[in-house]
Amino acid sequence: MAPLEPQEKVLVSEDFLESTHGELACVDCHGGDDSADDKEGAHEGFDPHPSINNPQETCGECHEEAETVPQSLHVTLSTFPGYLEKRASEDTWERVDHGRDRHCASCHTSCGGCHVSRPKYSGKGFVNGHIFSAKPDPVNQCTACHGSRVGNEFYGARGQGDVHLREYNMSCEACHSAEEMHAAAPEGLENRYHLEEAANCKDCHKDLQYGSVRDHRIHNNKVQCQVCHSQTYVNCYSCHTGTDEAGIAYFINNHEFEGMKIGFNPDRIPNNNYKYVILRHVPVDHKLFDYYIEDGFPRFDVSPTWKRASPHNIQRRTWQNANCNNCHGQRALFLDESDLLDYEIKANIGVTVADDQIPPKRARVMPLNIDSSKVEESRVVTIEWLNEHLDDENLVILDARKESEYEHGHIPGAINLDPNATEGLRTDPYSEMPLTIEEDETLAETLGEYGIGIDDHIVVYAKRGMDAGFLLGILEYAGAENISILNGGIIAWELADYEVSDEEPDWEEKTFAIKSRKNLLVDTEYIVENLDNPAIKIVDVRVMQQSKGLIGHGLADRPGSIPGSVKFPLPGLFMDDSYLKSPEELLWVLRERNIRPNQTIVVSCNTGNWAAAAMFMLHYLGYQDVKLHDESWINWDG
C-alpha cells in the first residue's frame, strides 16, 4: 500500500459531492467555521475524526449501528487488557496498564477508518475522495492494520495465499459480516472467538459431517478446520517496550518464525469445542513491560503463550491433509515442550502434546507418488556444510542483502552483492525496456568485479530466500552451473552461533566468461502468441493483491495480470526466513496447482525479480523447461 501525499489524504472528489453524504454540510459532521475566509479560522473547532470523537451525533444520526460500534472490539480492543491483567498482580497492574496504553493502544479504529479513510494507525487519508463505502476496502482498510499476519497470509506474501481470494475473489467482509464488526463486545469478553457474532467456517461450510468427504466425518468437532486447511504462518516472540532518548515510546518485536504447530485447544467453548487447534506464538514476553515495572507479570503462567489461531491462508488441499500420515504420528507438527522457551513451559502445559497423545500413524495410507528423483540437491547447501567449507578454493559466498544489513554482520568471507541495488545486473528502471537482465558484456563485467568466476561454486544467502533466489536466477542465466542457496540463510547461521564478521573481505576481480542462456528468456511477444497454447503454463508469482488487480506496481500503467496465468505467489516456494520446505512438499504443492514438470513453465512477475527466483527453485526441483518472462508485467503493459 503506497503512502498518500498530504493533499491526497484530504482531497474531496466531485463524485462525493453528488453522493448521499455529500448532501450534508461539512460542518454538520466536522464542526469548524464555514464562514471563515482563512484556513485557521475555518478549522477552528474542527474535528477530523467525528466517528471517533462524536459517533452518536454524527454517524448515529442516520446509522443505528453507531449505538453499538463504540463498544465493539475494533474500537475498544477490550479483550487485550484482560490477558495482560490476568498475568499481572494488583501491585503491578497499574504500571503494566500504563505501558500497554503507551505502546499497544493505538491499533483501533471506528466507523471512518473502515468506511471512508485509511485507519489512523496506518497513516489516515481518504481512500476514495471522501466517498463512503458500505464494504471496507480490504487493501486500504482491513489489511492496512491486519497486514503482518492476516494480510500477508491472505494475499500470498507468506505462503501461496488463500483459496477464498484466489478462486472466489472473496474479500474480508464475505466472512466478517457487518453484524460481527458492529457488535458490542460484552463486558469481560474472554477473546474474539467468544463473540456471538464472530465468523465461523461453518457459517458457510455447513453440515460437513454428512458430506462426501470421509475426513470431515472423522474429524468433525474434534479438529479445528485450520489444522487441516491452513499453511505455515508466522509466530512472533519476545516483544519488548521502551522509551528512547527523545522520549518516544517504541517496541521491539522482530523475532518472527514461520512454522506450524498443532496443540490442545486452550479455550473449548460451544461451537468451537475442538480438541486440536492450530496454535500461534503471540509476542508476549515475561519482560514485556520491564521498562515500566520489573517482574510485572508475576502470574505469567496463567495463560498460554501459544494461542488458538486462525491463519488466513486456507487451501482445500494442504501438505498435512494430503495423506493421513502427514499429520498422524508427525511429532514435529505438534507442539512439544522442546518448542518452548524456558520461562513459558508452565504457561503452556495445557496446550502441549506429549508423545503418547499424538494421533498414531495409520497402517495403510494412499501413497502420494511424488517423484523427487530429479531434484538437483546440490542447489541447496546447509549451514553445517558451509561452515565446514568456508576455506574451499573456488567457493564464492555472496550476501544478497542490503549493504546496511551486510555491514552489521555477515558470514566470514562473504561478498555483498545486493541484486536489487547493484548496477550492471539489470537495465535502468526508466530505460526503454526497464529492469530486464543486462547485455552480456555488462553483466559479465559486473559479476567479474565481484570476484565471481563462471566455474566457481557460488553460494548465495540473504535474510529472505527470495532475494538470494533472484541473484541465483541471474547467475543461472549468465551460465553459472555450480550455484547453491544457503538453506535458512543468515538467520539459521546466526541461530547456530557460527562466526559472524563485520569485515569486508579482500577479493580479486575475475573474468566471468559468460555463457548466457538466452533460451531461458521469453519476451512478451512469445507470451501473447502462446496465450492459448495448452502446453505452456504461465505462472504469475506476484502477491495476489497485484495478480488479482487490486493494486498496481509503481512502474506499471495499470493493475492486472496476463490472461489465463496461474496465480502462485513466490512465497509458496520460499519460507519467510530463508528456510526451504522439503522438495517432496514443494513438488506436491506445485502438482496440486497443476504446475507440472512435463510442461513448459513460464514464470512472470512485475519486474522479473521474483520470477527469476521462481525459475531457480523450479530448476532445483527438477523442472526441465522453465522460461523467465524477464520483461514481466511492467513491460507487458507499457
Next chain:
Amino acid sequence: MKHNKHHLFFKHFLTLIFCSALCGLLLSANVYGDTCITCHTDEDLLEENLAEVEKKVSEMQAGSG
C-alpha cells in the same frame, strides 16, 4: 386608476423583496458549502498549503505490532 397604479407598484415591490431574499438565501447557501469545498476539491491549492506531518516513530522500533 390611481388605486391600480398603487397596487401595481406594491406588487412589484413585493416581487423585488421576494427575489432579493431568495438570492440572498441562495448566495448564502453557496457560500455555506464553498468555504470548505473550494479548498478541498483543489489538489494544487491543497498541495501549496499542506505539509507532511511526520509521524514520530522511534528509531528503536522494530518488527510488526
